[in-house]
Amino acid sequence: MVSKDIALGLCFLIQTGFGALGNSFLLGLYTIIFLIGSRLRPIDFILIHLAFVNDLVLLSKGIPQTMAAFGLNNFLDDIGCKLVFYIHRVARDLSLTTTCLLSTSQAIIISPKSSRWIKFKARVPKYIVQCCFLCWTLHMLTNSIILIHMKGPKGSKNITEIKTFIYCSATVFPSTNIALYVFIMSLPDIVYVGIMVWTNGYMVLLLYRHHQRVLYLHGRNQIPKDCPENRATQTILLLVNMFVSFYSLNSILSLLIYFGNPPSWLVHTSVFLAGCFPSFSPFILIISDSQVLKYSLALWGKIKSLPQYNPDTI
Incomplete structure (x- = not known):
């Protein structure tokens, strides 16, 4: 094994x-x-849903890619290739839609009372769970095609139209339909990213x-601290901008991989970029979101208030 593979x-x-x-x-x-x-x-x-699907993204792709x-x-x-790629694709799409939902919800929450979003403010908490279930159903159905086309590394020897992904392979559409297939599959992603950029x-x-x-109200020498709502908005802006950046780079490399015969290092780079947002996002929340610190202190206070074990009382 060469040192590059170990690295x-x-x-x-x-x-x-x-x-x-x-x-x-989290x-x-x-x-x-x-x-x-x-x-x-x-x-x-x-954020709970985002942390869960990000865990799925990392584990479904990171472990096989590490072994490869x-x-x-x-x-x-x-069967293993079908399940790994299906779970990863569903989790990756859920990460995209959940980040979009996060950005849109926060934009509605902080909108002024005079805006057109005021009628949606009270409804946001009521429909979050329903939106998450709808996203799961949608992405599990739309990505079911992966269960047909993914193959093991040895299961595609007699198929001429295949694409190799190091430890798995996939049958691909004829060259005349590749562009149409990629456009149809990418259209929802473009819409979600567009919504995130707009919000x-x-x-x-x-x-x-x-x-x-x-x-204007306090003067430049007496600027009060930002309210928690504004700090939460700044954290979400940082998360969404990071997601869009890594997602855009990963999408470009994915297109190069799909339309060409890429070297293994390009496939590894694409997978590494796809895992950057799920890896960094929890630590951004831990560092930047004051509510996470508040919850941690509250939990620590609950733990300290529990009766302490004393062996002398037995």
Whole structure:
């Protein structure tokens, strides 16, 4: 095994391990806080769902890619390849739609009372769970085609139209239909990314107007601290911008892989970029979102208030 393969395997291992640890911490924290009866923001339920699907993205792609980077290319059969790629694709699409839902919901929440979004403010908390279930149903159905076309690394020897993904392969459409297929499959993603860019611009404009209003009312030498709602908006803006950046780079490489005969390093790079947002996003939330610190302190306070074990009382 060459040193390049070892370096790739270690990169995927570190990315998957730390990302899964961060997402699992957030998922466990929000779940425990919810179970002990503390009040969560409507946006927190979206963050719980985002942490869960990001864990799925990392584990379904990071573990197989790590094994492939270490030279284990034939560890999955046809069924294994179908399940791994299907779970990853569904989780990846759910990460996209959940991030879009996060951006749109926060834009509605911080919109002024005089805007056209005011009638949706009270409805946002009511329909978050329904939207998540709808996204699951939609993406599980639309990605079922993967269960037909994905094959194991040895299951496609007699098929002329195949595409190799290091440890798995897939039958592809005839060349005349590839462009149409890619366009149809990419159209929803383009719409979601467009919505995120639009809501991001809207939230930036609202924050800028709020900042100008604060400067006007308090003067430049007496600027109060931003309210928690504005800090949460800034965190979401950072998350969405990071998602769009990594997603765009990954999409470009994915197109090169699909339409060409890429070297293995290009496939590894594409997968690594796809895992960057799920790996970094929990730590951005932990560092930037004051509510996460508040929930952590609340949980620690609950733990400290529990009766301490004393062996002398037995």
